[in-house]
Amino acid sequence: MIKRTLYFGNPAYLSLRKEQMVIQLPEVEKNESLPDTFKKEATTTIPIEDIGVVILDNKQITITHGLLEKLLANNCALITCDSNRMPTGLMLPLAGNTTQTERFSDQVNASVPLKKQLWQQTVQAKIKNQAYVLEKTTGAVVKNMLIWAENVKSGDTDNHEARAAVYYWTNLFPKIPTFSRNRNGIPPNNLLNYGYAVLRAVVARSLVASGLLPTLGIHHRNKYNAYCLADDIMEPYRPFVDNLVVDIVNKNENISDITKDVKTELLQIPVIDVKINGQRSPLMIAVRQTTASLYKCFSGKTRKIKYPAFE
Known part of the structure; x- marks a missing residue:
């Protein structure tokens, strides 16, 4: 089942009633010119399980503790935004699997060679997906990227990921010749930042559901980063966000601000169509396959992690 992504950009009172999220809008309820029947109809409910x-x-926005408790118990990810309306915080449940301790132990005890092999697979999948996006959207030559992907060694010791990234970002937005990928850089970096934040939440949520610690990465090790593993595993999924952003850029003349319409498109990231394990699947479901296969790697059942592709 595809879970819903809910966005609240206006004042709201969010509470819990009988396993349902209750959404009340103060601006409607305090408007004396509106009839009571309309105010009652404006209050909506959504099943927590959805x-x-x-x-x-x-x-x-006011959210009750009871609702927070239920959302986290249902393995929901909550994202908070800052004054610039950009995602800035992420809340996840501490435990999302019945065999949590066993799974944590398998993850912590994973060998260095295994983690290097998993990172090799991760980088290969990422570069191949980047190559697809670049060729599809710009017609650029990508033979070099495919060669780099095939030549990635265990642990990516030759840093083919960085080499591919330089070529990729230099050519992805031909109409913006000064573009470079920088979190604080010129648009559409703002769109990429927003999209990656949504993707990161989806991946982190799935890692918790698979009984894994989002903090302990297979490659990323920044001591200030609470989501190193999420940042590792989302790498091959980033090109799907990039592909969406390219489409948005091509349709909009002004991308300095993330408008309501643009935000609506970016919030569709969890349901983007991807191909994984030979079948088409919404991104959110595919991520579950990826994190489940990652745990199987940690537990010694397999050494191959499942990642998505475009075709």
Whole structure:
């Protein structure tokens, strides 16, 4: 089942009633010119079990502790946004699997050679997906990228990921010749930042559901980063966000601000169509296959992690 992504950009009161999220809008309820029947109809409910991601993007949103408890118990990811309306915080459940301790132990005890092999597979999948996006959207030559992908060694000791990234970002937005990928750089970096934040939440949520610690990565090791493993595993999924952003850039003249329409498109990331294990699947479901296969690698049942592709 595909879980819903809910975005709240206006003042709202969010509470819990009988396993349902209750959404009340103060601006409607306090408007004396509106009839009571309309106010009652404006209050909506959504089953907790249908919710996967909640994005809170207004300082006048109130959410009850009871609702938070239920959302986390249902393995929901909650994203909070800052004054610039950009994702800035992520809340996840501490435990999302019945065999949590065993799975943590397998993850912590994973050997260095295994983690290097998993990173090799991760980088190969990422570069191949980048090559697809680049060729599809710009017609650029990508033979070199495919060669780099095939030549990635265990642990990516030759740093083919960085080499591919330089070529990829230099050519991905031909209409913006000064573009470079930088979190604080010129647009569409803002769109990429937003999209990656949504993707990161989806991946982190799935890692928790698979009984893994999002903090302990197979490659990323920044001591200040609480989501190193999520950042590792989302790498081959990033090109799907890039592909969406390219489409948005081609349709919009002004991308300095993330408009309501653009945000609506970016919030479709969890349901983007991908191909994994030979079948088409929504991205959120594919991520579950990826994190489940990752645990099987940690537990010694396999050495191959499942990653998505475009074709």
